[in-house]
Amino acid sequence: MQTRGVVLIPEDLSYAPWPQLAKQAGLRTIALHNWRGVAHVTDFIQKEEGAAFLAECETLGLAVEYELHAMSDLLPRDLFETEPTLFRMNDDGQRVNDYNLCVSGERVAEIIAERAVKIGRILRPTTGRYFLWGDDGKPWCRCPQCRDLSDSDQALIVANWLLKALRKEDPKAQVAHLAYLNTLEPPKRVRPEEGIFLEYAPIRRRYDIPYAQQTGAGYSNPLDLLEANLDVFERSTAQVLEYWLDASLFTRAQRPRPSTVVKIPWNSEVFSADVRLYAEYGIRHITSFACMIDATYVDLYGEPPIKEYGAVLAEVLKP
Ligand SMILES: [Zn+2]
The missing domain is CATH 3.20.20 (TIM Barrel)
Known part of the structure; x- marks a missing residue:
């Protein structure tokens, strides 16, 4: 392969x-x-x-x-009005719906899993390799639960969630962890599940x-x-x-x-x-x-x- x-x-x-x-x-x-x-x-x-x-x-x-x-599509931005805690906290301690999401919470995982499966039904890779990345070079969550996790760790948490969800539809699914800009450093506190693969994009x-x-x-x-x-x-x-x-x-x-x-x-x-x-x-x-x-x-x-x-x-x- x-x-x-x-x-x-x-x-x-x-x-x-x-x-x-x-x-x-x-x-x-x-x-x-x-x-x-x-x-x-x-x-x-x-x-x-x-x-x-x-x-x-x-x-x-x-x-x-x-x-x-895909992150802004996986968590629809208009949910911010009713459920701001699904969204990331910025460096000023405010919840914002600009990019990405908060990885400390059960419900956000459910929401994005369901939407990833829907996208996967329309855009089904013939190889089983799925690429649903974070927002382009954008920061992740700085809330008290997330702030000790690097952007790479947070991106990998999401990739692990997506893998679990997509495997229910496509048992051979693999999911990319994108190493790029703010996620170019390897994750340190989170481990990839079997089926996650590295995607290394040295844009700089x-x-x-x-x-x-x-x-x-x-x-x-x-x-x-x-x-x-x-x-x-x-x-x-x-x-x-x-x-x-x-x-x-x-x-x-x-x-x-x-x-x-x-x-x-x-x-x-x-x-x-x-x-x-x-x-x-x-x-x-x-x-x-x-x-x-x-x-x-x-x-x-x-x-x-x-x-x-x-x-x-x-x-x-x-x-
Ligand atoms: Zn958070």
């Missing part, structure tokens, strides 16, 4: 050859991602285009997954030099964090979520912000060194965001290096 994939937003499928291209490149998985609420993907998948995408992937033998910032890294060389200012020992996470989570199921192909990341990084998508700074040597590095850590599941590589992107810059991407992953990850 391994993953070699790309992560797209629904709009990227305006470049109609994506599934064919992924197949020709030897990739195994296309995952859909949301920039707005979970409805960004559920709305798409329930339309004709969504059904056609799923059918094409099935014909081609491609797995489909859904990688979603550089792409002009290999990840292994990034020990300079502002990048202190990133590999120590990967290693520390791999001490907590199973290696064979761990996934890296990278940004080598993510035109949206490189576009957002430009100052001033360009009016159109920028070309990804693809560097074969860096990419290849990175994949080998991850493989040395025993990682078998590697994907990259490729957001904003859509019809407009291909018109501007031609076909992205998906075949090289897929070929190197297949070569390095070969059993």
Whole structure:
């Protein structure tokens, strides 16, 4: 079992050859991602285009997954009016319904479990691997019961709840614990249940030099964090979520912000060194965001290096 994939937003499928291209490149998985609420993907998948995408992937033998910032959908924000204690406490000691939730309470677990199951019925990954993440890089709860738990611990508590709920519907379900920004440090006080897998997304890294060389200012020992996470989570199921192909990341990084998508700074040597590095850590599941590589992107810059991407992953990850 391994993953070699790309992560797209629904709009990227305006470049109609994506599934064919992924197949020709030897990739195994296309995952859909949301920039707005979970409805960004559920709305798409329930339309004709969504059904056609799923059918094409099935014909081609491609797995489909859904990688979603979901916490604000799992706990509807309007419940705040009647049940504020379900929501997180901020650093000023006030309950707020801006992001995430409070992990100290029975009822919040029930609510999000029920909604996760509903989302899972619409967005059912063909691999059994579910990705229902915390809100994008946002803080967790600082109430007296939660404040001694790190954001990573709190995110893992929720992943453990979701795993239990989803397994009632999908006995082989696995659930991602996303290590990213405020959850990049490994959890210390909470243990992953069997079926939780690490998803490591090093968004703050550089792409002009290999990840292994990034020990300079502002990048202190990133590999120590990967290693520390791999001490907590199973290696064979761990996934890296990278940004080598993510035109949206490189576009957002430009100052001033360009009016159109920028070309990804693809560097074969860096990419290849990175994949080998991850493989040395025993990682078998590697994907990259490729957001904003859509019809407009291909018109501007031609076909992205998906075949090289897929070929190197297949070569390095070969059993
Ligand atoms: Zn709390």
